[in-house]
Amino acid sequence: MSFRTVIPFKPRNPKTRLSQIMSREEREEFALCMLQDVLDAIPEGCTQRIVLTTEGGFECEGAETMAMDAGLNDALNRFFEGSRTNLLLVMADLPLADRNSLGGMISTSADIAIAPGRGGGTNALFLKDPSRFRADFYGMSFLKHLKIASAFGCSVQVIDSFRLHTDVDEVSDLVEVLIHGQGRSRRFLEGLGFSLVAEKGRVGVRRDPHE
Amino acid sequence: MSFRTVIPFKPRNPKTRLSQIMSREEREEFALCMLQDVLDAIPEGCTQRIVLTTEGGFECEGAETMAMDAGLNDALNRFFEGSRTNLLLVMADLPLADRNSLGGMISTSADIAIAPGRGGGTNALFLKDPSRFRADFYGMSFLKHLKIASAFGCSVQVIDSFRLHTDVDEVSDLVEVLIHGQGRSRRFLEGLGFSLVAEKGRVGVRRDPHE
Numbered sequence: 001m002s003f004r005t006v007i008p009f010k011p012r013n014p015k016t017r018l019s020q021i022m023s024r025e026e027r028e029e030f031a032l033c034m035l036q037d038v039l040d041a042i043p044e045g046c047t048q049r050i051v052l053t054t055e056g057g058f059e060c061e062g063a064e065t066m067a068m069d070a071g072l073n074d075a076l077n078r079f080f081e082g083s084r085t086n087l088l089l090v091m092a093d094l095p096l097a098d099r100n101s102l103g104g105m106i107s108t109s110a111d112i113a114i115a116p117g118r119g120g121g122t123n124a125l126f127l128k129d130p131s132r133f134r135a136d137f138y139g140m141s142f143l144k145h146l147k148i149a150s151a152f153g154c155s156v157q158v159i160d161s162f163r164l165h166t167d168v169d170e171v172s173d174l175v176e177v178l179i180h181g182q183g184r185s186r187r188f189l190e191g192l193g194f195s196l197v198a199e200k201g202r203v204g205v206r207r208d209p210h211e
Numbered sequence: 212m213s214f215r216t217v218i219p220f221k222p223r224n225p226k227t228r229l230s231q232i233m234s235r236e237e238r239e240e241f242a243l244c245m246l247q248d249v250l251d252a253i254p255e256g257c258t259q260r261i262v263l264t265t266e267g268g269f270e271c272e273g274a275e276t277m278a279m280d281a282g283l284n285d286a287l288n289r290f291f292e293g294s295r296t297n298l299l300l301v302m303a304d305l306p307l308a309d310r311n312s313l314g315g316m317i318s319t320s321a322d323i324a325i326a327p328g329r330g331g332g333t334n335a336l337f338l339k340d341p342s343r344f345r346a347d348f349y350g351m352s353f354l355k356h357l358k359i360a361s362a363f364g365c366s367v368q369v370i371d372s373f374r375l376h377t378d379v380d381e382v383s384d385l386v387e388v389l390i391h392g393q394g395r396s397r398r399f400l401e402g403l404g405f406s407l408v409a410e411k412g413r414v415g416v417r418r419d420p421h422e
């Protein structure tokens with residue numbers, strides 16, 4: 001099974017909902033760690049890794065970079081239009097992704113595999129024929145993508161994975177990285193002084209001041 | 212593969228973090244819907260279904276009920292101590308659980324399968340030899356349970372399922388039920404007037420007043 005991978009990425013001032021707990025420089029570094037964790041999770045058989053970036057001039061080890069010349073949906077749809085070869089699209093903020101969870105997508109027997117994100121989003125898509133799909137990210141994209149697949153007559157497998165369901169946007173999401181992360185993102189958070197702390201009901205995070 | 216299933220359940224004044232949006236009576240009915248969805252998701256091969264309830268006198272269709280005469284951990288550990296037969300322990304607030312996700316637990320090749328909950332909890336456990344385990348719920352129970360398994364020399368498979376990862380405690384969790392639910396819990400929420408609404412970033416829920 002050979003396939004291409006596309007990962008959209010925003011290097012400048014990303015993850016603003018973490019601003020209360022991380023500086024802009026730290027958020028930029030954290031986003032890079034998450035991107036690297038996603039790149040490390042791509043299964044065997046990937047012939048091309050493309051990081052589709054909102055900034056020209058950005059470079060990334062282990063992948064080609066391509067600057068988006070339009071919004072995310074338009075940029076992706078230009079990718080999809082001409083293409084009829086297997087394409088894995090993965091969001092860059094999935095630091096729990098691993099080869100098993102992404103491997104479950106590329107081995108689907110359906111035309112399309114979709115990994116829902118927490119809160120109605122879409123975290124990853126595997127398209128056997130990208131020309132028969134349109135990206136419609138933002139808002140309730142998971143339900144929109146199911147409708148689009150149906151309109152194109154494509155069969156869909158919904159991927160049941162908390163590793164792919166967990167996109168990192170908010171402070172409470174860092175708990176998942178500190179519990180289940182195995183890569184750079186977790187080590188980066190630990191290096192900044194983040195640790196788990198028991199709160200009422202669920203577990204939270206604490207950041208200890210550096211010496 | 213034959214196994215017993217135990218589901219702890221609190222019928223009286225449950226899910227208090229939903230109080231802002233549901234009356235006590237509604238929360239009690241919703242908790243029953245979630246329990247029924249979990250019972251419906253138990254795979255083939257279950258020889259006994261036990262609802263371990265915090266209230267005496269509670270009855271439940273399709274399961275035996277047993278009143279807890281101690282706190283959750285003590286009650287479970289009494290269950291575990293004498294038992295050496297396959298036991299599936301599932302929390303009652305997992306309305307997205309389905310036969311595939313729970314089936315993945317009972318087919319584990321490890322001694323123990325554990326499904327982590329969002330925020331550090333434990334949502335389901337499958338124990339081939341319950342006498343070699345101790346329940347330690349509340350707080351960071353997922354990490355505690357991994358340590359306990361290790362202390363007993365048991366191998367562990369962590370189950371990668373968002374259906375089992377999604378326990379329902381907070382208003383934002385209702386989004387997942389309205390998107391991915393297929394059973395009574397979803398229908399109950401829709402009957403109360405709940406629907407999805409696009410908010411900035413993620414999707415929320417809205418409750419429309421009844422006529």
